[in-house]
Amino acid sequence: xxxxxxxxxxxxxxxxxxxxxxxxxxxxxxxxxxxxxxxxxxxxxxxxxxxxxxxxxxxxxxxxxxxxxxxxxxxxxxxxxxxxxxxxxxxxxxxxxxxxxxxxxxxxxxxxxxxxxxxxxxxxxxxxxxxxxxxxxxxxxxxxxxxxxxxxxxxxxxxxxxxxxxxxxxxxxxxxxxxxxxxxxxxxxxxxxxxxxxxxxxxxxxxxxxxxxxxxxxxxxxxxxxxxxxxxxxxxxxxxxxxxxxxxxxxxxxxxxxxxxxxxxxxxxxxxxxxxxxxxxxxxxxxxxxxxxxxxxxxxxxxxxxxxxxxxxxxxxxxxxxxxxxxxxxxxxxxxxxxxxxxxxxxxxxxxxxxxxxxxxxxxxxxxxxxxxxxxxxxxxxxxxxxxxxxxxxxxxxxxxxxxxxxxxxxxxxxxxxxxxxxxxxxxxxxxxxxxxxxxxxxxxxxxxxxxxxxxxxxxxxxxxxxxxxxxxxxxxxxxxxxxxxxxxxxxxxxxxxxxxxxxxxxxxxxxxxxxxxxxxxxxxxxxxxxxxxxxxxxxxxxxxxxxxxxxxxxxxxxxxxxxxxxxxxxxxxxxxxxxxxxxxxxxxxxxxxxxxxxxxxxxxxxxxxxxxxxxxxxxx
Amino acid sequence: xxxxxxxxxxxxxxxxxxxxxxxxxxxxxxxxxxxxxxxxxxxxxxxxxxxxxxxxxxxxxxxxxxxxxxxxxxxxxxxxxxxxxxxxxxxxxxxxxxxxxxxxxxxxxxxxxxxxxxxxxxxxxxxxxxxxxxxxxxxxxxxxxxxxxxxxxxxxxxxxxxxxxxxxxxxxxxxxxxxxxxxxxxxxxxxxxxxxxxxxxxxxxxxxxxxxxxxxxxxxxxxxxxxxxxxxxxxxxxxxxxxxxxxxxxxxxxxxxxxxxxxxxxxxxxxxxxxxxxxxxxxxxxxxxxxxxxxxxxxxxxxxxxxxxxxxxxxxxxxxxxxxxxxxxxxxxxxxxxxxxxxx
Numbered sequence: 012x013x014x015x016x017x018x019x020x021x022x023x024x025x026x027x028x029x030x031x032x033x034x035x036x037x038x039x040x041x042x043x044x045x046x047x048x049x050x051x052x053x054x055x056x057x058x059x060x061x062x063x064x065x066x067x068x069x070x071x072x073x074x075x076x077x078x079x080x081x082x083x084x085x086x087x088x089x090x091x092x093x094x095x096x097x098x099x100x101x102x103x104x105x106x107x108x109x110x111x112x113x114x115x116x117x118x119x120x121x122x123x124x125x126x127x128x129x130x131x132x133x134x135x136x137x138x139x140x141x142x143x144x145x146x147x148x149x150x151x152x153x154x155x156x157x158x159x160x161x162x163x164x165x166x167x168x169x170x171x172x173x174x175x176x177x178x179x180x181x182x183x184x185x186x187x188x189x190x191x192x193x194x195x196x197x198x199x200x201x202x203x204x205x206x207x208x209x210x211x212x213x214x215x216x217x218x219x220x221x222x223x224x225x226x227x228x229x230x231x232x233x234x235x236x237x238x239x240x241x242x243x244x245x246x247x248x249x250x251x252x253x254x255x256x257x258x259x260x261x262x263x264x265x266x267x268x269x270x271x272x273x274x275x276x277x278x279x280x281x282x283x284x285x286x287x288x289x290x291x292x293x294x295x296x297x298x299x300x301x302x303x304x305x306x307x308x309x310x311x312x313x314x315x316x317x318x319x320x321x322x323x324x325x326x327x328x329x330x331x332x333x334x335x336x337x338x339x340x341x342x343x344x345x346x347x348x349x350x351x352x353x354x355x356x357x358x359x360x361x362x363x364x365x366x367x368x369x370x371x372x373x374x375x376x377x378x379x380x381x382x383x384x385x386x387x388x389x390x391x392x393x394x395x396x397x398x399x400x401x402x403x404x405x406x407x408x409x410x411x412x413x414x415x416x417x418x419x420x421x422x423x424x425x426x427x428x429x430x431x432x433x434x435x436x437x438x439x440x441x442x443x444x445x446x447x448x449x450x451x452x453x454x455x456x457x458x459x460x461x462x463x464x465x466x467x468x469x470x471x472x473x474x475x476x477x478x479x480x481x482x483x484x485x486x487x488x489x490x491x492x493x494x495x496x497x498x499x500x501x502x503x504x505x506x507x508x509x510x511x512x513x514x515x516x517x518x519x520x521x522x523x524x525x526x527x528x529x530x531x532x533x534x535x536x537x538x539x540x541x542x543x544x545x546x547x548x549x550x551x552x553x554x555x556x557x558x559x560x561x562x563x564x565x566x567x568x569x570x571x572x573x574x575x576x577x578x579x580x581x582x583x584x585x586x587x588x589x590x591x592x593x594x595x596x597x598x599x600x601x602x603x604x605x606x607x608x609x610x611x612x613x614x615x616x617x618x619x620x621x622x623x624x625x626x627x628x629x630x631x632x
Numbered sequence: 633x634x635x636x637x638x639x640x641x642x643x644x645x646x647x648x649x650x651x652x653x654x655x656x657x658x659x660x661x662x663x664x665x666x667x668x669x670x671x672x673x674x675x676x677x678x679x680x681x682x683x684x685x686x687x688x689x690x691x692x693x694x695x696x697x698x699x700x701x702x703x704x705x706x707x708x709x710x711x712x713x714x715x716x717x718x719x720x721x722x723x724x725x726x727x728x729x730x731x732x733x734x735x736x737x738x739x740x741x742x743x744x745x746x747x748x749x750x751x752x753x754x755x756x757x758x759x760x761x762x763x764x765x766x767x768x769x770x771x772x773x774x775x776x777x778x779x780x781x782x783x784x785x786x787x788x789x790x791x792x793x794x795x796x797x798x799x800x801x802x803x804x805x806x807x808x809x810x811x812x813x814x815x816x817x818x819x820x821x822x823x824x825x826x827x828x829x830x831x832x833x834x835x836x837x838x839x840x841x842x843x844x845x846x847x848x849x850x851x852x853x854x855x856x857x858x859x860x861x862x863x864x865x866x867x868x869x870x871x872x873x874x875x876x877x878x879x880x881x882x883x884x885x886x887x888x889x890x891x892x893x894x895x896x897x898x899x900x901x902x903x904x905x906x907x908x909x910x911x912x913x914x915x916x917x918x919x920x921x922x923x924x925x926x927x928x929x930x931x932x933x934x935x936x937x938x939x940x941x942x943x944x945x946x947x948x949x950x951x952x953x954x955x956x957x958x959x960x961x962x963x964x965x966x967x968x969x970x971x972x973x974x975x976x
Binding site: 280283287327328329332333405408409410 | 790845846889
């Protein structure tokens with residue numbers, strides 16, 4: 012009992028210390044709390060939470076997979092997402108929230124609070140370059156240099172649940188159950204069928220492996236549909252664990268709307284013909300709504316349509332319908348996910364826990380514009396091709412979205428999803444790394460507010476959750492040293508005491524597939540493979556040019572130099588190894604040629620066909 | 633990594649023009665066939681040729697189809713070719729079609745005339761003897777008009793076709809045969825009927841699953857009634873028939889994108905014959921079961937074969953039908969697209 016009292020005192024002091032020193036930097040905060048802990052000669056134990064279960068909030072961390080920045084209604088999208096829009100009204104939306112360009116990399120930071128190059132996902136495990144293999148930080152799985160937020164919460168009196176995609180390791184000591192989740196229903200790999208046929212995208216692991224409560228699943232239950240089942244499991248876990256009154260941390264890692272675009276039959280035509288007008292019109296409408304909502308500043312430069320994408324009005328109506336079908340499916344998946352999230356909220360309200368639950372909603376990376384099926388199965392005669400032949404060859408217009416099909420919506424729609432940004436998943440341009448973020452719940456002030464000032468990162472979630480739970484991130488875990496958290500707690504910001512957890516001197520860095528970027532304040536440098544970049548540093552001002560259209564290197568050489576120096580610091584700090592190979596090294600050749608017509612070229616031609624009657628009218632004017 | 637629009641999909645989409653009608657034409661002894669009332673884009677032309685081999689053996693006083701009276705202990709063999717042209721149209725903003733059918737071939741009959749009413753025997757045939765007779769030439773041509781009433785609005789544009797995903801459909805089909813086929817008033821068997829006749833049908837379809845090649849399944853039911861004018865010169869007598877009620881059903885399923893199969897049912901009843909106002913023979917009550925296999929060779933060309941035999945209903949009639957059919961369809965835009973794809 013005495014230990015519990017001391018522990019509570021330490022936790023209370025720690026919270027006050029953090030709140031008081033939010034802007035003073037992590038070292039001061041951490042030092043103070045560490046000192047208190049050391050003085051007590053104790054480590055925080057889970058019994059504390061059990062003693063006062065209602066004092067600490069629950070956490071519901073919801074991650075969408077490949078969801079675009081502007082897809083939600085509350086971010087300007089036309090997709091029907093009432094549940095998340097209501098969440099945004101109850102909580103706060105943020106416009107400068109960053110993730111990594113790909114999913115496992117983001118997830119490593121999400122769960123560890125530190126940079127992916129430290130946490131083991133310096134590169135995606137599937138795509139490590141030869142010179143990265145075996146190097147620290149490039150294990151391709153969430154390594155033991157970090158402790159997960161689930162481990163820390165579980166050890167400190169929280170129930171920890173996960174349902175959805177893991178993608179951070181397959182071996183027994185790497186799976187969710189081994190990394191802190193008491194209960195789980197997890198897809199261990201990056202993606203595959205959303206149905207019970209269970210195929211994986213990769214031919215090397217043709218059948219997608221799942222675990223339930225740490226045990227490998229022989230097969231998925233009949234009738235399985237990912238989003239529905241993950242929701243069922245989340246509700247089940249919470250229900251079965253709530254008798255002891257402990258708070259919970261539930262990680263809903265949806266695989267929607269990651270390709271293949273799959274939907275239950277009764278949702279297949281929910282957006283029938285909604286996108287027949289083509290990507291340009293939809294993107295313009297989104298941009299207008301984003302300006303109305305304040306997500307995008309009036310007059311800010313949106314990215315041009317990528318050079319190899321035709322304007323949609325140059326396509327025949329039938330082709331537009333066929334292309335639109337894919338976006339219909341994508342939108343259906345997003346709304347279905349929204350609907351299922353609503354089920355969880357309803358359940359939490361029913362058991363009286365909703366108001367005590369901090370909800371964090373994010374996407375894991377930019378919208379997917381790459382053709383993953385072609386990447387897997389593009390070479391006739393390859394194993395990937397054979398795998399596709401066996402599992403996902405069907406692509407008939409009316410069959411898309413069903414079992415055995417593999418639809419993705421492609422780069423043009425991905426650009427719509429990522430409006431106003433440039434490029435999409437995989438790249439460190441804003442289109443690859445900017446994500447929606449909604450936070451709601453106890454400790455979050457300013458219902459319905461839009462925060463455009465804070466520059467936030469997925470690494471921030473661990474320190475934020477820990478602080479709200481009254482837990483200090485330790486320097487060791489189970490006898491091993493672990494990397495410190497690099498993210499910054501949002502608690503002060505959520506409480507309305509500050510606009511941002513970062514100062515103007517703070518900066519963020521990215522590296523993946525050898526593409527790199529640094530952001531400090533409104534400025535960003537990036538180095539991208541051709542054809543999207545020059546494979547040299549380019550400088551952008553994101554406040555004026557969120558579309559990263561104008562390289563200001565020549566105009567502001569000193570600024571660029573300063574940011575490049577930060578890049579060097581980033582490399583040193585995180586042990587970044589530039590790969591000998593990169594999946595994007597051939598991007599210039601792999602992408603299609605430029606389309607012959609742009610919006611303003613050739614100049615004489617209009618954007619729409621001119622019927623003869625109308626032409627005569629014009630001639631007679 | 634491959635990005636951008638795959639315009640080649642356009643080609644694949646045009647392949648869906650394979651939902652062309654394959655009007656089986658009419659041979660009165662056979663059904664319309666599986667997927668006969670599937671719709672095509674406005675302007676699609678379909679030509680079909682089919683060969684029918686029909687064998688019947690009657691042990692009682694039976695009638696094998698609306699045109700012929702069959703004799704006890706009769707063996708009949710027919711070899712018929714049917715040519716059919718159909719064009720898909722839009723009428724009243726509904727998917728519609730108009731088809732013309734021309735049939736020709738031969739029929740051979742071997743019969744025992746015992747117990748045959750004298751009025752049914754040709755002048756030169758002595759009652760109680762055996763009879764062999766043949767006929768060859770053109771049968772009565774016919775025209776059939778079909779319009780959708782529910783479930784399939786117009787298919788005028790490519791967009792209409794791309795968006796076409798029928799579930800429950802209801803059509804109206806009207807057929808009229810013109811009595812200009814081969815007919816010899818002194819013969820028992822003829823290719824033509826020497827009377828006007830026609831059919832009113834209500835084809836109903838229910839489509840299961842995705843309406844995409846490789847996925848399609850359907851249950852098709854066509855109740856219809858054949859109506860006949862009188863034949864005022866049936867060996868010098870007046871032949872009248874009651875309406876013939878007919879139910880045709882198919883359960884079809886795509887096995888692959890280009891290959892489907894069907895279980896077929898055809899049930900007919902009624903058709904009581906009267907000679908000079910006196911009932912002759914029995915009413916018809918025949919049920920046939922069979923199957924169809926259909927292979928789409930190219931986007932335009934389809935081959936089909938089917939077999940059926942009567943397995944319920946009247947027990948004194950045995951019949952079997954083998955059908956081989958070739959269907960070729962084209963649309964101006966599709967042809968032009970081929971030209972463009974092939975270049976100069």
